[in-house]
Amino acid sequence: MYDYIVANAVAEIAEMRRMLDDYQQECAACFDLAHQLDTDNPELAGAFAGTPSDRIKRQLVARGVAGFGDA
DSSP: OHHHHHHHHHHHHHHHHHHHHHHHHHHHHHHHHHHHHHHHOTTSTTTTOSOHHHHHHHHHHHTTOTTOSOO
């Protein structure tokens, strides 16, 4: 029984580590995208300010991308 519990815990920890790695890679990709958009349009008020998701949305709204307006 103990071996089963240990094996299950090890498997769960491995899955959590995989999920954390995926999350970290996704966050890094969002940061890179936000930085590229801000670099391409630095005159937009608030460029380089806020979280990557806020920065990306701000740039998409400024570019008039459908679905990202304030309507």
